[in-house]
Amino acid sequence: MNMVDAINNALDNEMANDKSIVLLGEDIGEDGGVFRVTDGLAKKYGNNRVMDSPLAEAGIMGVSIGMAVMGLKPVPEIQFDGFSITILDQVYNHASRIRNRSRGLYHCPITLRCPIGGGIRALEHHSESPETFFAHIPGIKVVIPSGPYEAKGLLISSIRDPDPVIFYEPKRIYRAIKEDVPEKPYTIPLGKANIVREGKSLTLITYGSWLRESLEAVEELKTDIEVIDLRTISPLDTGTIISSVKKTGRAVIVHEAPKNLGIAAEIMARINEGAFYSLEAPIERVTGYDTIMPLASYEQLYLLNKEKIKKAITKVLSVKG
Amino acid sequence: MKIIKKFEVPYLQILDETGKIVSKREMPKLSKEELKKLYYLMVLSRAFDEESILLQRQGRIYTYASLYGQEAAQVGSAYALEKDDIAFPSFREHGVYLTRGAKPEALFLYHKGDERGASSKDVNVFMPSIPVGSQIPHATGAGMAFAYQKKKAAAIGYFGDGSTSKGDFHEAMNFAGVFNAHTVFLCQNNQFAISLPVAEQTEAETIAQKAIAYGFKGIRVDGNDILAVYKATKDALTEAYTGKPTLIECLTYRMGDHTTSDDASKYRKPEEAKKHEKFDPLLRFKKYLIKAKILTEAEGKKIQEQVKKEVEEGVKSFEAMKPYPAEDIINYLFEKLPDELIPELDEIKKIAEESK
Ligand SMILES: Cc1ncc(C[n+]2csc(CCOP(=O)(O)OP(=O)(O)O)c2C)c(N)n1
Ligand SMILES: [Mg+2]
Numbered sequence: 001m002n003m004v005d006a007i008n009n010a011l012d013n014e015m016a017n018d019k020s021i022v023l024l025g026e027d028i029g030e031d032g033g034v035f036r037v038t039d040g041l042a043k044k045y046g047n048n049r050v051m052d053s054p055l056a057e058a059g060i061m062g063v064s065i066g067m068a069v070m071g072l073k074p075v076p077e078i079q080f081d082g083f084s085i086t087i088l089d090q091v092y093n094h095a096s097r098i099r100n101r102s103r104g105l106y107h108c109p110i111t112l113r114c115p116i117g118g119g120i121r122a123l124e125h126h127s128e129s130p131e132t133f134f135a136h137i138p139g140i141k142v143v144i145p146s147g148p149y150e151a152k153g154l155l156i157s158s159i160r161d162p163d164p165v166i167f168y169e170p171k172r173i174y175r176a177i178k179e180d181v182p183e184k185p186y187t188i189p190l191g192k193a194n195i196v197r198e199g200k201s202l203t204l205i206t207y208g209s210w211l212r213e214s215l216e217a218v219e220e221l222k223t224d225i226e227v228i229d230l231r232t233i234s235p236l237d238t239g240t241i242i243s244s245v246k247k248t249g250r251a252v253i254v255h256e257a258p259k260n261l262g263i264a265a266e267i268m269a270r271i272n273e274g275a276f277y278s279l280e281a282p283i284e285r286v287t288g289y290d291t292i293m294p295l296a297s298y299e300q301l302y303l304l305n306k307e308k309i310k311k312a313i314t315k316v317l318s319v320k321g
Numbered sequence: 322m323k324i325i326k327k328f329e330v331p332y333l334q335i336l337d338e339t340g341k342i343v344s345k346r347e348m349p350k351l352s353k354e355e356l357k358k359l360y361y362l363m364v365l366s367r368a369f370d371e372e373s374i375l376l377q378r379q380g381r382i383y384t385y386a387s388l389y390g391q392e393a394a395q396v397g398s399a400y401a402l403e404k405d406d407i408a409f410p411s412f413r414e415h416g417v418y419l420t421r422g423a424k425p426e427a428l429f430l431y432h433k434g435d436e437r438g439a440s441s442k443d444v445n446v447f448m449p450s451i452p453v454g455s456q457i458p459h460a461t462g463a464g465m466a467f468a469y470q471k472k473k474a475a476a477i478g479y480f481g482d483g484s485t486s487k488g489d490f491h492e493a494m495n496f497a498g499v500f501n502a503h504t505v506f507l508c509q510n511n512q513f514a515i516s517l518p519v520a521e522q523t524e525a526e527t528i529a530q531k532a533i534a535y536g537f538k539g540i541r542v543d544g545n546d547i548l549a550v551y552k553a554t555k556d557a558l559t560e561a562y563t564g565k566p567t568l569i570e571c572l573t574y575r576m577g578d579h580t581t582s583d584d585a586s587k588y589r590k591p592e593e594a595k596k597h598e599k600f601d602p603l604l605r606f607k608k609y610l611i612k613a614k615i616l617t618e619a620e621g622k623k624i625q626e627q628v629k630k631e632v633e634e635g636v637k638s639f640e641a642m643k644p645y646p647a648e649d650i651i652n653y654l655f656e657k658l659p660d661e662l663i664p665e666l667d668e669i670k671k672i673a674e675e676s677k
Contacts, residue, residue, distance in 0.1 A: 026514075026515065027515045029516075030516055030588045031516035031588045034583075052516070052517050054483075054521075054523070055484065055486045055487060055514050055517070055522065056486040056487050058487075058488060059486070059487075059488075083452055121383045121384075121434065122383075122384065123383075123412070123451055126451075259665075289665050289668075290651075290662060290665060291650055291651040291654055291662075291665070292650075295431075295434035295435060296383050296433070297433060298644075298650050301647055301650065301672065302650060
């Protein structure tokens with residue numbers, strides 16, 4: 001299955017088992033979503049469970065909250081990353097704090113799905129990486145899968161989670177990676193990073209679509225590098241990061257979002273708190289530039305690539321410990 | 322219970338689909354030359370559209386949203402604007418740009434993913450706005466600026482039926498009413514928002530009636546009738562200069578896919594679009610012009626040829642353009658780039674240099 005199929009399959013599994021799950025979003029019904037992620041689900045489960053919504057993102061999130069606090073488990077979709085910003089008000093001022101404000105009387109089990117990132121030569125506002133905005137909100141979990149198998153297990157966990165989750169799907173790898181994915185439901189725990197490759201000389205930390213290029217870079221350098229896929233960027237799995245860096249003494253962090261206040265900055269701070277005395281070299285980060293995502297003609301220049309990752313790794317490894 | 326208020330929604334059609342004038346009284350004052358110019362602009366818009374779809378298929382530009390079927394709504398409304406009026410378009414308003422004098426090459430360039438194509442000097446059309454509905458408050462704000470400056474100018478906000486679901490639309494309309502903005506709201510109701518038919522977008526029977534809630538006039542016009550669109554926009558602008566906003570709903574039809582990335586057959590039977598061909602805005606206008614002896618067949622042909630040449634030249638000149646310097650992806654963030662960002666600028670330059 002590719003990631004589109006895996007996510008579709010996860011939704012199908014969960015909807016079959018739990019009638020309180022409803023989907024809503026723009027063009028997700030008959031059209032099956034602009035990336036076809038919800039293809040066939042409206043036919044199978046009906047229009048009252050797979051709702052084509054009016055064109056209003058803040059409304060989609062707002063009504064999802066209302067449904068969630070009255071016992072449904074909405075899985076809304078926002079069509080593109082750039083438009084997920086208008087839901088910030090509902091997420092920040094409501095979804096994130098309903099449990100806290102009501103001292104547990106109400107809670108808000110919503111899994112908000114949305115494609116993320118560049119690499120498909122899309123129009124303006126369709127190639128953004130706004131995960132940090134949501135990761136900064138207390139009470140919100142932010143999950144970003146790195147491939148089909150991961151996507152299915154993490155999505156099922158997100159839907160079953162009793163609290164709000166923002167689930168960003170890297171659109172660049174929607175169809176680029178095929179993996180064996182079980183048809184049956186399975187879960188991958190939220191908040192737990194995955195050590196994809198073990199090693200002793202350096203820790204490479206990434207998430208989402210750049211895991212693939214990171215692994216390729218590591219293979220080509222033929223060194224003993226440990227690669228961590230964060231899976232969940234909030235809450236961060238600090239424990240896994242710290243014990244890895246304590247072992248390797250070196251780290252490189254890779255993400256597409258701009259550098260300023262990105263997730264890498266938080267990871268560096270945590271390494272500083274938990275593994276400072278084990279460090280043998282300054283940490284490097286490979287990130288997007290602190291500028292607006294350029295239109296298609298310069299998209300590749302903005303985006304990361306294997307070479308940029310290799311360069312950072314080589315630099316960190318070259319520092320004498 | 323008693324009724325304390327009643328409202329009406331006017332409908333304007335001047336030219337029916339057979340090319341017959343059905344409302345002489347409403348006929349706008351346009352010279353023969355101007356009528357011919359309108360026809361030329363519609364033909365130009367369609368030729369530009371066809372070329373864009375072709376270029377996209379060949380990989381020479383990227384995603385493109387077709388205006389096919391909406392030529393009258395775009396050209397008719399934009400032609401009514403005076404020099405100082407400004408338009409705030411969405412992503413489908415290529416006909417508005419062309420009518421206001423933008424060159425095809427600029428529009429092609431934008432669709433090639435080049436920022437330089439997004440704005441054109443001296444045409445008074447703002448950059449396209451892709452986040453649906455987000456430009457409507459800008460049109461209100463611009464209209465508030467004109468009111469404040471006591472300027473005889475207005476702003477026109479373009480948007481689709483889908484955007485009327487967004488808060489932006491309602492907030493923009495409410496502000497315009499409250500602040501007597503010099504603003505015209507022009508909705509092209511092409512009856513679809515990607516796959517969603519307008520009947521599922523709103524329970525309201527018309528979009529025009531939504532103006533009533535905000536205290537000003539809403540009118541529906543036959544959006545494939547260029548004379549009606551022109552007349553309604555002209556009247557609305559005259560009102561707007563005095564601080565009275567109007568919502569114009571142009572009822573039209575999206576003849577093509579939503580964009581080149583869309584496949585409309587997934588949610589709409591091709592026969593359904595086919596049925597709308599008889600309402601084609603160009604056909605009926607041409608029929609009228611010929612019958613009224615404003616245009617001859619020979620002149621019509623000449624316009625076709627002229628337009629073809631213009632579009633071809635546009636393709637040539639945009640494809641001959643060199644890419645802009647790589648560092649411009651960061652250079653336009655601020656008037657002066659903060660020192661803090663200079664290392665990033667240098668890195669961008671270096672990487673661009675290395676990848677040459
Ligand atoms: C805020 C926002 N949400 C979603 C989209 C994706 N999208 C682009 S166009 C469109 C439908 C717009 O419908 P309408 O307003 O009727 O304009 P039309 O495309 O018919 O011209 C959608 C959902 C977007 N661009 N912006
Ligand atoms: Mg529409």
